[in-house]
Amino acid sequence: MKQEKSKTSRRDFVKTAGVAAAGFMIVPRHVLGGKGYIAPSDKLLIAGVGVGGKGQSDLAGFAKNPKAEIAFLCDVDDRRAANSVKAFPKAKYYKDWREMIDKERRHFDAVSVSTPDHNHAIVALEAMRRKKHVYVQKPLTHDIYEARVLTEAAKKYKVVTQMGNQGSSSDGSASITEWYNAGLIGEVHTVYAWTNRPVWPQGIPWPATKSVVPKELDWNLWLGTAPYTEYVDKLVPFNWRGWWEYGTGAIGDMGCHMVDVPFKTLGLTYATDVDCSVGSIYNDQGQRNYFPDSCPPSSHVTMTINSSKQVTPVRLHWMDGGIQPERPAELGPEERFGDGGNGVLFIGTKGKILCDAYGRNPRLLPVSKMDDLNVPETLPRVPGQEEGHYTQWVDASIAGYGKMELRSDFAISGPLTEALLVGNLAIRAYDIRVPGANPNSFQYPGRNKKFLWDSANMKITNFDLANQFVQRKYREGFDDFKFKL
Structure with a gap:
C-alpha cells in the first residue's frame, strides 16, 4: 500500500507540474542560456x-x-x-x-x-x-x-x-611543508629569507620641489589616511613604497611572499623579540644621513617566533637591499643561492631546504638528496597554482564562509603580516632620535637593543618609544572609520 500511495503522489505531482509549466511557461535559466550558461x-x-x-x-x-x-x-x-x-x-x-x-x-x-x-x-x-x-x-x-x-x-x-x-598557492610551498612534516630536516631552528628589493629609492630626503597635481589624480583621496602633504613628482604610482607614511619598505613588499613559506610550514605564530641593523648613506662630511621618513636602503631583521609544530622557537632572519646570508656548505660553487636575488633557507637539526621566491623550485641540500626523494603528497594542491589563488577565492566566496580552505586567508596572513610589521617596528625604532646632553647633539636610544614583544598586548615592553609605530593616527576626514577589536 505504501508503494502504491507513493506512485499516486508522484503522478499527481507530475500532472500538477505539467499544468503549471503549460500555464506559466517556466523554463530553466540554463535552457535559455545554453551550454555553459551561469545564472x-x-x-x-x-x-x-x-x-x-x-x-x-x-x-x-x-x-x-x-x-x-x-x-x-x-x-x-x-x-x-x-x-x-x-x-x-x-x-x-x-x-x-x-x-x-x-x-x-x-x-x-x-x-x-x-x-x-x-x-x-x-x-x-x-x-x-x-x-x-x-x-x-x-x-x-x-x-x-x-x-x-x-x-x-x-x-x-x-x-x-x-x-x-x-x-602561497604554489605546489612548491605545499611540497616544502610535506618534506618538513615527513621529518626530512628535523626540527628547524633557523630560517633566512632575503630579497634584492628595494628597487625604488630609499634612504633619501623628501623632495624639496613641489609639482603640479595631474588633472587625472585626486591627490586628497590618494593620501587617504596619511597626513596631508603637497604633491611631489614620481611618488605615484610606485615610489611611495619607500616612505613610511604610505609604504612598508622591502619587508612589506616581498616579506609576505618569502616568509609565508616558513610561516605555514613551521606553524609560526607571534614574535617574542626582535632586533635589527640597517644600512646607511653618508654625506660628503662623513656624517650619516638622517631621513627617518624614508625606509633605509637595506636592513637585517632577526626575530624569535614561536611554533605550533615544534618545541623549539625559530630564529627568523630577514635581509633586504641585496644582503644575503652565508652560502651553505652543501651548495655547490656554481649553484644559484635562491633565484639569484631572493630566497628562503630552512636550517634544521637533520638537514636544509632551499627555495626561490614564492616557494618556487624547492630542493633539499645537497641537491643530490633529491634523486631518491619519495615523499607522498598529503596536502591538497590549488588547481592552477598562482592563478588559482585568485579563482579559488571566487569559488570560496560563492560557497560561503567556512566552506572552502584557502592558502592565505586572514587567519594565516594576518599573523604573518603582523610578524613582518614587528620587524618594521624595530627598523623604525632603530632611528628614533632624541636630544642629547649638549646643544645640537642627539642620541639614538633604539640602537644596539633587542626589543621584547608582548604579542597579547601588541607592545614593546622594554622601549616604549617604539610603540608609536604600532598604530597610526588617521588624518581628519578619514578617521571616522574606527577600529575596535
Whole structure:
C-alpha cells in the first residue's frame, strides 16, 4: 500500500507540474542560456578598489573564473584605471571608494583592495562590515594593530578572505611543508629569507620641489589616511613604497611572499623579540644621513617566533637591499643561492631546504638528496597554482564562509603580516632620535637593543618609544572609520 500511495503522489505531482509549466511557461535559466550558461545568482560580483597596475592584474585573475563578474571599478587616478576601464566596459567607475561602497553596497558581493599599503585596512574593514568578502593585496596592512583588527574582523563578520601573496598557492610551498612534516630536516631552528628589493629609492630626503597635481589624480583621496602633504613628482604610482607614511619598505613588499613559506610550514605564530641593523648613506662630511621618513636602503631583521609544530622557537632572519646570508656548505660553487636575488633557507637539526621566491623550485641540500626523494603528497594542491589563488577565492566566496580552505586567508596572513610589521617596528625604532646632553647633539636610544614583544598586548615592553609605530593616527576626514577589536 505504501508503494502504491507513493506512485499516486508522484503522478499527481507530475500532472500538477505539467499544468503549471503549460500555464506559466517556466523554463530553466540554463535552457535559455545554453551550454555553459551561469545564472546571475551564481556569480560573484566584484568591486575593485585600486585598479591600475597590480590591481588590474588582480581583476584579470578573478575574471579567469567564469563565475566572477567585475561589476565596479574605483581608482583615484584615471590614468592608472584606464586599462581596467577598457577591459571591463560594463563596470561602473568611481573615484571615491567610500561613495562606491555607500551607493552600490547592494549590488556587489566582494571587494578587491589594491591601493597603496596605508589605505588597505580602512577599505577592507568597511567592506567586511558590509558583509563583503575581501581580497587584499600584500602586505595585508600598514600597521600592526590593523593586521590584528582585520584578522579578528574576518571571524566576526564571517566573510571569505584572501591576501594577495599568490605564491602561497604554489605546489612548491605545499611540497616544502610535506618534506618538513615527513621529518626530512628535523626540527628547524633557523630560517633566512632575503630579497634584492628595494628597487625604488630609499634612504633619501623628501623632495624639496613641489609639482603640479595631474588633472587625472585626486591627490586628497590618494593620501587617504596619511597626513596631508603637497604633491611631489614620481611618488605615484610606485615610489611611495619607500616612505613610511604610505609604504612598508622591502619587508612589506616581498616579506609576505618569502616568509609565508616558513610561516605555514613551521606553524609560526607571534614574535617574542626582535632586533635589527640597517644600512646607511653618508654625506660628503662623513656624517650619516638622517631621513627617518624614508625606509633605509637595506636592513637585517632577526626575530624569535614561536611554533605550533615544534618545541623549539625559530630564529627568523630577514635581509633586504641585496644582503644575503652565508652560502651553505652543501651548495655547490656554481649553484644559484635562491633565484639569484631572493630566497628562503630552512636550517634544521637533520638537514636544509632551499627555495626561490614564492616557494618556487624547492630542493633539499645537497641537491643530490633529491634523486631518491619519495615523499607522498598529503596536502591538497590549488588547481592552477598562482592563478588559482585568485579563482579559488571566487569559488570560496560563492560557497560561503567556512566552506572552502584557502592558502592565505586572514587567519594565516594576518599573523604573518603582523610578524613582518614587528620587524618594521624595530627598523623604525632603530632611528628614533632624541636630544642629547649638549646643544645640537642627539642620541639614538633604539640602537644596539633587542626589543621584547608582548604579542597579547601588541607592545614593546622594554622601549616604549617604539610603540608609536604600532598604530597610526588617521588624518581628519578619514578617521571616522574606527577600529575596535
